[in-house]
Amino acid sequence: MTSLGYEKPTDPARSALMRRVRQTGTKAEDDVAAILRQSGLRFRRNVKSLPGSPDFANKTQHWAIFVNGCFWHRHQGCGRTTTPTRNRDFWLAKFAANVKRDKIKTRLLRALGFRVVTIWECETRTPTKVRRRLKALMR
Template sequence: METDEQRRALMQRVRQRKTAPEEAVAALLRSLGITYRRNVRSLPGSPDFANKSRGWAIFVNGCFWHHHTACGRATLPKNNADFWRAKFAANRSRDARKISELRRTGMRVVVVWECELEDSERLKRRLSDLREANRI
């Protein structure tokens, strides 16, 4: 049986790990000469990166918390499975709501998944292609 204490410790660990992917995405954007602001609270959902005048926003999502579909990192803890299932469902619906709110304001929205950083060259090409297509 998982205690509240163990659950808190797990959440804490995952939360701390979350900052590394954002730093890596920041470095990729800079290397492509893409200018941005971080944690833009004036936009729905406070996107991790955004450029309001160019009209785009990027969320960097941890695969565990945001429960990336068909991703090996999107595990379901065995203890308190119902709690986690409900939590992930709530996170995913919040994500969908934030994205549609942003799109309604006319912003283009990109989601970068934590696992995409396993191949940062590939992610860099993806971001570069998005820039070429004027999506970011």
């Protein structure tokens, strides 16, 4: 049992697959970075000095962006938000913890006066959607 009260997955193939999932430098993040550069917005990546280490942030202009994977962060209504059938209790607890952590870090950033935008992985396939979402930062 882990500190979260659920068992770790035991399937070696699943474990190997999960180890290959990147946390930073994903294609979705790179796509958002390109759009930010095209829009003339200056930013830093993976800002560890801010709550939740936003994927992109500008401390001077007080904005932060999280690029969330639909599977890991439970994008409501998205087809990529599936739940594995093996070890279901483990995954449900893990996903619930991820969502709770996301809400907390967004709340903390907003308390510091930051505008926070979450871009979902599936949205990065349509650059116009991302640009529309980022308009709030371009004020």
